[in-house]
Amino acid sequence: MLIFDQLKRDDPQLRLVARVVLGSLGVLLAGLWWVQVVSARDYQANLETQSFRTVRIPAVRGKILDRNGFALAENRPTYNVSLYLEELHKSFKAVYAEEAVRARAGLKQKQNEMEKKLNRKLTREEARQFVFTLKEQALLRQQARYEVASNVVRQVSQRLRQPLWLNPTNFQRHYETRLALPCPILTNLDPAQIALFEEQSTSPMGVDLEVQSTRCYPFETTAAHVLGHLRRDDDSKEGEEAFFSFRLPDYRGIVGVEYGFDKELGGTAGAKSVLVNNAGYRQTENVWSPAEPGQTVVLTLDLRVQQAAERALQAVSGPGTRGAVVVMDVTDGDILAMASSPTLNPNSFIPSLSRTEAQRISELQAEKNRATQENYAAGSIFKPIIGLACLEAGLNPNATIYSPGYIYVGKKRFGDLAPPGTYDFRRALKASCNTYFISNGLQVAGISNIVKLGQRFHLGERTGLPTRQEVSGIFPTLKQVGSGWFDGDTGNLCIGQGQMAVTPIQMAVVTAALANGGKVLRPRLADRLEPLDVTLGGQTNYFPGVQVRDQLGVKPRNLEILREAMLADVQDSDGTGVQASVPGMNICGKTGTAQVKNAQGALVDQITWFISFAPYEKPRYAVVAMVEGGSSGGGTCAPIARKIYTAIQERDRPGTGKTETLAKAN
Numbered sequence: 001m002l003i004f005d006q007l008k009r010d011d012p013q014l015r016l017v018a019r020v021v022l023g024s025l026g027v028l029l030a031g032l033w034w035v036q037v038v039s040a041r042d043y044q045a046n047l048e049t050q051s052f053r054t055v056r057i058p059a060v061r062g063k064i065l066d067r068n069g070f071a072l073a074e075n076r077p078t079y080n081v082s083l084y085l086e087e088l089h090k091s092f093k094a095v096y097a098e099e100a101v102r103a104r105a106g107l108k109q110k111q112n113e114m115e116k117k118l119n120r121k122l123t124r125e126e127a128r129q130f131v132f133t134l135k136e137q138a139l140l141r142q143q144a145r146y147e148v149a150s151n152v153v154r155q156v157s158q159r160l161r162q163p164l165w166l167n168p169t170n171f172q173r174h175y176e177t178r179l180a181l182p183c184p185i186l187t188n189l190d191p192a193q194i195a196l197f198e199e200q201s202t203s204p205m206g207v208d209l210e211v212q213s214t215r216c217y218p219f220e221t222t223a224a225h226v227l228g229h230l231r232r233d234d235d236s237k238e239g240e241e242a243f244f245s246f247r248l249p250d251y252r253g254i255v256g257v258e259y260g261f262d263k264e265l266g267g268t269a270g271a272k273s274v275l276v277n278n279a280g281y282r283q284t285e286n287v288w289s290p291a292e293p294g295q296t297v298v299l300t301l302d303l304r305v306q307q308a309a310e311r312a313l314q315a316v317s318g319p320g321t322r323g324a325v326v327v328m329d330v331t332d333g334d335i336l337a338m339a340s341s342p343t344l345n346p347n348s349f350i351p352s353l354s355r356t357e358a359q360r361i362s363e364l365q366a367e368k369n370r371a372t373q374e375n376y377a378a379g380s381i382f383k384p385i386i387g388l389a390c391l392e393a394g395l396n397p398n399a400t401i402y403s404p405g406y407i408y409v410g411k412k413r414f415g416d417l418a419p420p421g422t423y424d425f426r427r428a429l430k431a432s433c434n435t436y437f438i439s440n441g442l443q444v445a446g447i448s449n450i451v452k453l454g455q456r457f458h459l460g461e462r463t464g465l466p467t468r469q470e471v472s473g474i475f476p477t478l479k480q481v482g483s484g485w486f487d488g489d490t491g492n493l494c495i496g497q498g499q500m501a502v503t504p505i506q507m508a509v510v511t512a513a514l515a516n517g518g519k520v521l522r523p524r525l526a527d528r529l530e531p532l533d534v535t536l537g538g539q540t541n542y543f544p545g546v547q548v549r550d551q552l553g554v555k556p557r558n559l560e561i562l563r564e565a566m567l568a569d570v571q572d573s574d575g576t577g578v579q580a581s582v583p584g585m586n587i588c589g590k591t592g593t594a595q596v597k598n599a600q601g602a603l604v605d606q607i608t609w610f611i612s613f614a615p616y617e618k619p620r621y622a623v624v625a626m627v628e629g630g631s632s633g634g635g636t637c638a639p640i641a642r643k644i645y646t647a648i649q650e651r652d653r654p655g656t657g658k659t660e661t662l663a664k665a666n
Contacts, residue, residue, distance in 0.1 A: 053180045053274045054243070056236065057287075058250035059267030060213045062294030062532050064227060064257055066303040067334075071218055073227055073258070073346075078214040079189040081156055081197065082182035085175065087206040088148055096144040103140060104132050146171060152206055153185050160186070160196050180274045181246055182210055215251060215350055221343045223306050225369035226299070226525070228256020228467065229346040240269050249351070256369075257297060257525070258346075260466030264529055267294035296530040300334035308647030309337040312640040316627055319343070320364065323627035324371035324504045327644060330512035330613055330622050332546045333521035337644070338505070342366040369469040375501035376626060379594030380432045380633070381609045382496030384514060384562055387429060387437065389445040389453045391558035397425035403435035409491040414438055429565035430575040432591065434495050441494035447481045450493065456520065456550050457510050459502060463523050474501040497594055508624045511611045514566075515588070515619035518552035518559060563588055567616050570638075577610060580638035582645045586616035589641065591633030605629055610637035614645060621648060 064073035111130040115122055122130075150166045157164035164186060174183045189197070189209075197209060215230055233252035236242045250269070253262035270291030275284045309325040316323065320342055327337035342364040348357045361367050368374060391397065405420040406413055418433040428436035441450060454460075460475030476485075476499050492498025502510075505523060513520045524547065531538030552559075566588035569575040577589040589612035596605040608630030613622045623641045630636030 053245040054241075054288075055181070055272050055274060055285075056234065056241075056244040056247040056250075057270035057272055057291045058234075058248055059269055059291035060293040060532065061215055061251070062265040062267065063296040064265070065296060065298045066301045066306070067299065067336075067527060068303065069298075070303045072223055072299070072301070072303070073215065073217050075213045076216045077211050078187070079194050080184045080210045080212065081160075081186040081189065081207060082184045082210045083149060083152065084182050084206050084208060085149075085179060088145075088152070091148045091205070092141070092145045095148055096141050099140050099144055100132070100137065103136070107132055142172060145175065149183075149206075156185065156197075156207055160193050162186075162193070178246055181248075182208075184210070188214075212249075217346045219303070219307075220345045220347060222303070222310065223301060223338070224343050224346050225340040225371070225469070226256055226301065226338050226467070227346055228253055228258035228260075228469075229344075229349040230254065230258055231349065232352060236269065237263070237266060241271055244271070245274075251350070255367075255468045257299065257467065259468045261297050261526065261529075265294040265297060267532075268292040293532040296532055298527045298530060300329075300336065300524055300527050301338070302336045302651070304651050305644070305648060306337040306339065309339040309640075309644050310341070310343070312643035313339050313341050313625070313627075315643070316630065316636060316640070321627065322370065322629060323625070324369075325626075325640060325644065326371050326504045326508040326622075326624045327648075328508045328512055328523060328622045328624075330515040330521075330619050333509075333512070333524045334527075335508075335523050335525050336621070338369075338371050338525075340368070340370040369467070370626070370628075371504045372463075372465060372467065372470040374503065375471055375473055376503065376607045376628075377594035377596065378496035378500060378502045378507070379592035379607060379609055380496055381507060381590050381592035381611045382500070382502075383429060383432065383437050383494075383592075384566065384590055384611075385453060385457065385510065386441050386445065386450060386494050387425060387565070388514075388552075388554060388558060388562055389450045390437075390440045391425075391561060392453070392554055393445045393449055395425070395440055395444045397561050400424045401428075401436050401439055403433055405435075407435040407438050407491075409438065409442070409487050412488040412491065414491055414495070425561065426565045426568055429562075429590065430569040430572060430577075432576055438491045438494045442487060442490055447485065447490045447493070448478060450490070451476055451478055451481055453552070453554075454500075456552050457506075457513060458520060458549060459500070459506060459510075463505055463509060465505070465523060465525055467525070470505070471503060473503055473506055474499065476500065496592060504624050504626050507609070507611050507626075508622050511613050511622040511624060513552055514559065514562060515613035515622060517556065518554055519548050520550040520552065522547040522549050563616065566590055566612075570612070576632075576634040577612070577638045579634055580610060580612060580641045580645070582614075582642055582649060585614050585645055585649055587612055587614040587641070587645060588616050588619075589613075589638065591638060593630075593633050608633045608636045610634070610641050612641050612645075621645070 060075055063071055065071055107130045111122065111127065146166070146168050149171060153164050153166045166185060171183065194209070217227065230251035231254045232249065234247035234250045253259035253265065258265065268291065270287065270289050272285055272287040305327055309327060313323055313325050314321050323341055325337060325339040326335065328335055344361055344366045348354070400422045402422050403416055403418060403420055405416050407416065414434055416434040418431040418435070423431065423433045423436045454475050460473050462470045462472045476493070489498055493500055509520060509523060524543070526543050528543060529541045567586060569591070570577040570580050570587045570589045572578070576591040580587055580589050589610055592609035594607045594609070595603055596607060598604050605628060608627050610625045610633050613619045623644050625637040625640040627636050
């Protein structure tokens with residue numbers, strides 16, 4: 001009442017203030033009514049025409065390093081020129097509007113001409129053919145969008161001084177299915193193209209450079225089979241969100257280390273939301289969860305030894321050489337090199353394998369890792385196992401057998417490449433005398449002891465490499481030799497043929513066990529997992545070190561007799577492995593040549609081998625070389641081992657540091 005009493009007084013200033021306050025309240029109330037009542041439907045409609053699109057963001061894949069830190073697989077930035085279609089939306093509408101006016105005018109002109117010709121107004125039914133239909137409008141919008149986009153692409157083409165063409169089918173597919181994402185028009189720009197694009201201060205409307213991480217293998221074919229390769233796969237992985245509107249390009253390991261450690265290398269994908277309007281164009285975007293990069297896998301491979309092994313293997317008959325090499329540390333099972341030829345370039349699988357390259361790989365069977373993925377007849381490299389079984393059974397290594405150059409087992413005749421003469425253990429091993437090992441294998445060791453010793457080497461079993469590339473080989477069991485097994489079968493086994501087959505990695509394990517005193521080791525390919533960026537912290541996880549799978553349980557003296565005979569095979573001038581000798585390094589070895597026959601018994605191929613370890617005094621390295629179609633184990637494979645041991649010798653020479661290794665590796 002006090003306020004109204006004051007207003008009743010004749011006070012003009014107070015009345016003015018009252019009018020202003022009441023007027024302001026009126027304006028606020030009117031605005032509130034307009035927003036909440038009149039415009040409510042408009043705001044609701046606007047919200048309904050906007051929606052979110054979820055996008056899967058692939059993580060940066062972890063690196064693969066050799067034991068010295070050289071990157072065998074890493075990521076490089078790839079620059080793409082992309083169209084941002086939301087920025088062209090107004091241009092699309094403007095061009096469509098012009099074309100629509102022109103189209104309607106054209107239809108109207110045709111209608112007038114028809115009426116003039118008939119000298120009357122058209123009926124409703126007749127006039128329908130001149131109506132600008134919804135289908136025609138949609139087609140005209142599509143053409144207008146393509147015209148605007150192709151004009152922009154033409155500007156980019158002029159800037160880059162490179163002919164570019166926008167595929168109308170691909171453009172329309174992108175518009176219909178991935179409108180909220182940039183549309184790539186040129187991918188994988190080289191530095192010169194990037195400079196040309198950026199040299200002007202402004203870019204064509206709706207165009208910008210986009211950077212994405214791309215897998216690359218800097219040494220190309222080096223260790224290609226060990227590393228494996230990738231294949232395009234945008235699916236969510238275990239533990240990730242499964243429902244996305246869009247998925248950016250991602251890859252998954254298919255074979256090799258890329259497969260075996262795909263979970264660790266792949267990291268965890270991120271997610272972002274894109275707000276789009278009623279036309280489907282992007283308005284804003286928000287990252288929900290950033291992608292977590294994968295971990296770095298550090299292998300036991302030594303890049304320098306790996307490259308030496310590959311060069312030595314391909315020196316046989318060029319890139320078409322069919323063979324494999326394995327270099328293993330006999331003390332801990334670390335694989336220092338694993339080479340297979342013919343080889344391939346894992347870069348060829350990014351973004352996808354071309355038809356030409358796929359055909360080449362298929363014809364050469366280049367995708368096969370011959371070190372682990374193929375069964376081969378062992379030939380004479382199995383004789384050290386036969387000899388050890390005979391020594392364990394009581395064979396006197398000095399006792400001699402006369403060989404006439406052949407031996408009969410029942411009615412089966414086994415020829416002998418060793419010349420006729422008298423052989424003790426040492427001479428028989430270095431001359432690879434079939435007669436000696438078949439005779440003693442049958443009469444001294446016996447098939448059961450041979451099989452038991454082979455099983456302690458775990459022949460006929462996978463070694464456990466996580467590469468999805470390993471076969472188990474073939475080796476008889478005690479049950480198999482218990483019935484339906486003949487002396488002729490044992491004779492075949494004594495010279496590494498018949499019902500048995502091995503892989504180079506298995507023979508590397510065998511050789512390491514002969515060298516290290518009888519420990520059958522699991523091959524070790526990966527040393528540790530590290531954070532992708534060690535400067536940001538994170539835990540390094542080491543894989544188990546030496547893993548002893550079995551013990552041979554043989555007498556040390558018998559192992560020493562065998563090692564001395566293998567040393568003679570390389571060091572003596574009449575040894576079959578003499579071409580593996582390296583000055584300053586005592587190498588123990590055994591050559592082998594196995595025949596491959598077809599179903600009709602005709603010779604179709606032969607597998608040549610050389611197994612070895614060095615140095616004799618304190619064994620450290622085992623080198624196994626295998627070549628399909630070689631001339632002989634001593635002539636084809638022993639020189640491969642010599643080149644590898646020479647490279648190891650140079651690497652281990654004092655003063656050869658990491659910097660020098662990097663220079664030579666590149």
